[in-house]
Each structure stands twice: as structure tokens, then as C-alpha cells.
Amino acid sequence: MRAEDVRQRLTTPLTGPAYAPTVPRFTDREYLNVVYRTDPDALRAVVPEPLRIGEPLVRFEVMKMGDVTGYGPYTEAGQAIPVSLEGEHGEYLHAMYLDNFPATASGRExxxxxxxxxxxxxxVDSGALVGTLDHGSLRVATATMGYKHHELDRREARAQITVPTFMLKTVPGYDGLPRVQELVRTRITDVTVKEAWTGPARLQLFAHVLAPLADLPVLEVVSASHIVTDLTLNGVEPVHDYLKGAGS
Known part of the structure; x- marks a missing residue:
């Protein structure tokens, strides 16, 4: 294989990539969102500068992907933290757990x-929408919400899931030092809200060393939503380079 051919292949393994070379379109993506109040010191310990924290809130989410081009159906859960950067309000994605390796590899790479x-x-179990997360054989999160108790304004639902999203990209070098370390930003814009509901909710997080969601403890459930959408994820753009000027 010629060097120029190698440069055109951006996935690993070289001849059998772990995921399809496509921009995924999500059809019938179903959200369970539980926003809760947590310990502000615990938040400060995990949110990187230059992001700023306002209220000490966390959004626990479970997303059931009805169909995704390139990946098929899968389910994902995690935590997002409301933050701001230079006056722009958004969320910092703190943790994501899913049951689909191609989607995992693609999301990271x-x-x-x-x-x-x-x-x-x-x-859905006996009138409750139930979201769970297991790590191995152990339960690490259980969220319950009254199933379709009250309709949620679709404009509000859209606003909940289209805020700017910030993530930390770190690629280690062969010397053990970071080769890439950037804060990046993205946003969902191509979205259709099909259903939106709200209702009472509860959330339990269980301590696990390899899935430390409970390090951001639940002090009070603030709100909950159940949303069904079609959407496409945008690409990311760097907004802060942690290595720029390092060592100078």
C-alpha cells in the first residue's frame, strides 16, 4: 500500500476499520434526563478550566438509539454538567457508557x-420509565420517572438537548506525555422533537471504582424529561489548547 493510500485511511485497523466512515443519523433517539443538585466541591474537582460552573447541577441521561446509520440500535448513559465558557452556556460531558463498540471507538477517535x-x-415497568446502568454485573445507576405524566413544550425539549457541548480530547504520545490535549465544542442543530414529557423522578447512584458516577452525589432531583427525537451530530471544533505555550 502506497504512503498516500495510508494517509487517506484514518481509522484503525488499517484495512478493517472498527466503525463505518459515515456521519451517523439518529432516528427515534429516546432520552431519559434527570437533572439533580450535587456537591459543588465534587464538581470543581472534575470540571477542567477554563470552563466555569454555575449552579451545582448534573444531568444524568440514558439514551436509547432506535436506529443509527453505521451502528444500528444501541443504548448509552452518562453525566453532563452545566457550564459556561466566555459567557456561552452549555454542558461538559463528564462520562458516557454504552453497549456498542463501533460507536465507542468512533466517538473517542x-x-x-x-x-x-x-x-x-x-x-417501561409498571407505569415508570426506568433507566439503568451496569458495569459488568454490578448496578451503578437507576433512574425512574413517571411515564408520560405531563406533556413538555417541544421548544423547551429542543432547548434542553441542543445546548453547546464541551469535551476534553486527550491523545497520549509515545513518551507518556499528552500529544493532543484540547477542549472542544459541538452542538446538535439538525433535530426534530417527536415527543416530549415530564414528570416526577428519582435517581440512585452506586459507588464503583471504574464507573464513579456516585462521586457526584445526588442531593436533590430538580427536574426530569423524556424526549424522542431524530437528529444528526455535528463535528467538533477546538476552543482551548492546553499544550499551547506549555513548557515555554
């Missing part, structure tokens, strides 16, 4: 999503 493998689920 092509973008900066903090994805690792886990076993999330989103089901």
Missing part, C-alpha cells in the same frame, strides 16, 4: 466523546 463500554438500558 473521530471526536472527543468520553465513551467507555457499559450496559445501560431504558424500559
Amino acid at each position: 473521530v471526536s472527543a466523546y468520553p465513551k467507555v463500554l457499559g450496559s445501560p438500558s431504558l424500559t
Whole structure:
């Protein structure tokens, strides 16, 4: 294979990439969102500068992907933290766990999503929408919400899921030092909200050393939503380079 051919292949392995070379389109992406108040000191310990924290809030999410081009159906769960950067309000993606390796590899390599493998689920059980996350055989999160108790304004639902999203991209070098370390930004713009609901909710987080969601403890549930959408994820853009000027 010629060097120029190698340069045109941006995935690993070289001849059998882990994910499809396509921009994924999500059809019937179903969200369970539970926003809760947490310990502000715990937030400050995990949110990188130059992002700023306002209220000490966290959004626990479970997303059931009905169909995704290139990946097929899968489920994902994680935590997002409301932040601001230079006056722009958004969310910092703190943790993401999913049951699809191609989507995990693509999210980490092509973008900066903090994805690792886990076993999330989103089901309806006896009048409750139930989102769970397991790591191995152990439960690390359980969220419950009254199933379709009250309609949520679709404009509000759209606003919830289209805020700017910030992520930390780190690529280690062969010497053990970071080769790339950037704060990046993206935003969902191509979205259609099909259903939107709200209702009472509860959230339990269980301590696990390899899935430390409980390090951001639940002090009070603030709000919850259940949203069904079609959407396409945008690419990312760097907004801060941690290595620029380092060592100078």
C-alpha cells in the first residue's frame, strides 16, 4: 500500500476499520434526563478550566438509539454538567457508557466523546420509565420517572438537548506525555422533537471504582424529561489548547 493510500485511511485497523466512515443519523433517539443538585466541591474537582460552573447541577441521561446509520440500535448513559465558557452556556460531558463498540471507538477517535463500554438500558415497568446502568454485573445507576405524566413544550425539549457541548480530547504520545490535549465544542442543530414529557423522578447512584458516577452525589432531583427525537451530530471544533505555550 502506497504512503498516500495510508494517509487517506484514518481509522484503525488499517484495512478493517472498527466503525463505518459515515456521519451517523439518529432516528427515534429516546432520552431519559434527570437533572439533580450535587456537591459543588465534587464538581470543581472534575470540571477542567477554563470552563466555569454555575449552579451545582448534573444531568444524568440514558439514551436509547432506535436506529443509527453505521451502528444500528444501541443504548448509552452518562453525566453532563452545566457550564459556561466566555459567557456561552452549555454542558461538559463528564462520562458516557454504552453497549456498542463501533460507536465507542468512533466517538473517542473521530471526536472527543468520553465513551467507555457499559450496559445501560431504558424500559417501561409498571407505569415508570426506568433507566439503568451496569458495569459488568454490578448496578451503578437507576433512574425512574413517571411515564408520560405531563406533556413538555417541544421548544423547551429542543432547548434542553441542543445546548453547546464541551469535551476534553486527550491523545497520549509515545513518551507518556499528552500529544493532543484540547477542549472542544459541538452542538446538535439538525433535530426534530417527536415527543416530549415530564414528570416526577428519582435517581440512585452506586459507588464503583471504574464507573464513579456516585462521586457526584445526588442531593436533590430538580427536574426530569423524556424526549424522542431524530437528529444528526455535528463535528467538533477546538476552543482551548492546553499544550499551547506549555513548557515555554
